[in-house]
Amino acid sequence: MSFKLDILAIGAHPDDVELGCGATIAKEVADGKLVGILDLTQGELGTRGTPKIRAMEAEAAAGILGVMVRENLGLPDGFLENTKEYQLKIVEIIRKYQPDVVLCNAIDDRHPDHAKASKLASDACFLSGLRAIKTDIGYGDQEAWRPKSVFHYIQWKNIEPDFVVDVSDYIDVKENAIKAFKSQFYDPNSNEPESPITSKNFIDSVLYRSRDLGRLTGVEFAEGFTTERYVTVKNLSDIF
Numbered sequence: 246m247s248f249k250l251d252i253l254a255i256g257a258h259p260d261d262v263e264l265g266c267g268a269t270i271a272k273e274v275a276d277g278k279l280v281g282i283l284d285l286t287q288g289e290l291g292t293r294g295t296p297k298i299r300a301m302e303a304e305a306a307a308g309i310l311g312v313m314v315r316e317n318l319g320l321p322d323g324f325l326e327n328t329k330e331y332q333l334k335i336v337e338i339i340r341k342y343q344p345d346v347v348l349c350n351a352i353d354d355r356h357p358d359h360a361k362a363s364k365l366a367s368d369a370c371f372l373s374g375l376r377a378i379k380t381d382i383g384y385g386d387q388e389a390w391r392p393k394s395v396f397h398y399i400q401w402k403n404i405e406p407d408f409v410v411d412v413s414d415y416i417d418v419k420e421n422a423i424k425a426f427k428s429q430f431y432d433p434n435s436n437e438p439e440s441p442i443t444s445k446n447f448i449d450s451v452l453y454r455s456r457d458l459g460r461l462t463g464v465e466f467a468e469g470f471t472t473e474r475y476v477t478v479k480n481l482s483d484i485f
Contacts, residue, residue, distance in 0.1 A: 250313065251278040253344035253392075255335070257325060257362035258288040259303040259317070260426045264451055265398030266348050267310060267419035268412030269468045274311040275415070281314040282307060283338050285331075285362055286322040292440040294428030306425035309418060314342070325361040327368060335369035337380045340387035347392045352471055355401040355441075363397055367473065370395050396470040399454070406469025408476060409458050413465035416455055423448065 252273055256262040262270070262282050270280050284303060287296035294302075300317070307315040318334050325331070339347070349366040350359040372378055374391025381387060399406060412419070423430065428437075431445040441447065458467040478484055 248279065248313065248342075250281045250342040250344040252280045252346045252348065253283060253339065253342055254280065254312075254348040255283045255285065255350070255362070255366045257285050257350055257356070257358040258291075258322065259284045259286075259299045260288070260306070260423065260429055261350060261359070261362075261400065262348070262398075263306050263310070263419065263422040263426070265351065265400050266468055266470070267306075267422045268415040268455065268466065269348075269398075269410045269470075270310050270312065271415040271418035271422070272410070272412055280310075280312045281316070281342055281344070282310075282312050283335070284315070284317040285320045285325060285335075285365075286358070287317060287319060288322055290322040291429065293435075293437040293443065294426075298428050299426070302426045302428060306422040309422040309425055323358060325358045325365060327361060327365045331365055332369045332372055333378075333380060335366060336373040336378065337382050337387065339370060339373040339392065340380060340390045341382060343388075343390045344392050346394045346396065348396050348398055348470070350397065351400040351402065351404060352397050353402060353404065359400055367395055394476075395473050397472075399469045399471070403454070404469075404471060406458065407472045409462050409467040409469045411459070411462070411464040411466075412455065412468050413459065416452065416466040419455075420448075420452065423451070 254262045350363040376389040455466040
């Protein structure tokens with residue numbers, strides 16, 4: 246392992262992370278955290294673009310967010326399942342980078358891959374901490390590692406968050422990272438087929454959600470997350 250990450254953000258498809266928690270990632274990077282992204286599929290079933298184009302766009306978005314590393318497991322788009330094979334592939338990445346925090350897909354969403362990826366990544370985080378499970382990516386047996394926290398970002402559906410992150414100063418970075426996926430979203434000059442995510446309203450809705458969560462919590466923009474267990478704070482002042 247060349248370096249340890251503070252945060253690993255996992256998405257079923259390239260652009261999931263940008264749409265769900267791009268501003269949070271940008272903020273953590275600005276605060277000095279080492280952040281990486283793991284895309285589970287190449288998004289090859291997307292209405293627009295190709296895996297090659299998506300890969301280039303993903304790298305461009307990673308540069309905008311300032312993450313240390315971005316990997317793609319190449320699992321089958323549209324056919325994600327919570328299998329031992331797929332779990333172990335994610336376990337290898339978790340043990341490779343030893344993140345303290347993992348951010349993953351929404352627990353329920355319009356695209357079936359999202360909820361499946363959510364549970365798949367969550368289970369892999371638990372299994373990664375079991376010493377009896379052996380993995381080796383060419384450097385000998387990997388050390389068991391379990392992230393301290395697993396949080397789920399919000400995607401298409403308006404899931405009620407358990408907590409929000411103030412991202413007021415980083416919403417422009419999020420928007421630019423999303424727009425790096427030029428093949429996927431609104432383009433008035435495109436002759437490609439339309440889909441639910443290619444309308445201008447879709448991008449507007451993503452930004453509006455952040456603005457609305459900010460309105461509800463007294464800041465300009467916020468991103469919401471759900472948790473798998475209670476979040477502990479040392480002092481009441483930690484939540485002011």
